[in-house]
Amino acid sequence: MTDHSVLLTRYRRIREVRLQLNNVLVGTIPKRGLQECGRKLGYLRKNTLVFDSEDDMAVLMDYCLYDPGPDGRTLVSAFLEKSPPPAGSAELVALQEMTHAYYSMFQVTDVERGVGVSVQDLLREETGFIVDIGFGNTAQRRLMLASRVIPMEGFLMTGGAALPVGPVAARRISNELKGMKQTPETFDFHQVTPRQQADLAALIIRTCRSSGASSHIAYAEPGSPARPASSSASVRTGRNEPCPCGSGKKFKMCCGRR
Secondary structure, eight states: OOOOHHHHHHHHHHHHHHHHHHHHHHTTOOHHHHHHHHHHHTOEETTEEEESSTTHHHHHHHHHHHSOOTTSOOHHHHHHHHSOOOTTOHHHHHHHHHTTOEEEEEEEEEEETTTEEEEEETTTTEEEEEEOHHHHHHOOTTOEEEEEEEEOSSSEEEEEEEEEOOHHHHHHHHHHHHHHHSSSSOOOTTSOOHHHHHHHHHHHHHHHHHTTGGGGOOOOOTTSOOOOOOOOSOEEOOTTSBOTTSSSSBGGGTTTOO
16 A cells, blocks of 8 residues: 555645635735625625534535635635735645645545545546545445545645535536537636636535535534434534634624624
8 A cells, every 4th residue: 555644734724824824814805805705605685694514614604715806816816915924834735735725626536544535626627636634434335426636746635624515416417517618718617717707606505405415514623523414404503603814803793794
């Protein structure tokens, strides 16, 4: 069996830095942007964010970070420009790598337990290896999933939470994408604008959610067993709980205010 100790050490180090960056970036999401992104993905109902599972929140936050504003920049790009970490720091490198993230659909072709999965990118017709300890322990071959990935040197890392893509969702997404390709210009998934990338992600996420994928999200920290996915039909953020936008306020005093 291949020795992945060096790869896993690097993965854990990068992941820790990226988690810290995500916490900071989530704090830059404006309330209006959170609600607008929630509306696009179908989470906003009567000015209240309603989630189908606890980890749905991670899907929304990830989308917010990469949804371009009026100037065409994502929050990740804007943060890198306005508040760049020190030159040569791991934080700066991680943030620069995040600007190359993209959303796609993947099919698992092989599994290396405790390490990650080999995948076929169904939109870009490429192969890659996603390093994800928790996913490597639970994934099965031929599983289809949708996720944002961040390309690294020699492997991929996921961003946000991955959504399983069932047969019904896959057919619906395929039909929608055929419509996207029937444009005057040739549609190349390798060369899309930030706006096109966000619209593509929204299309896939909405379709997966409408097919019940959100209830099957399961997330685990590296080294810990994956917790069961929620089977509840709807999970709301309590009005007295911290707001998911990261403002530090109670939900009822922030994004949950009608």
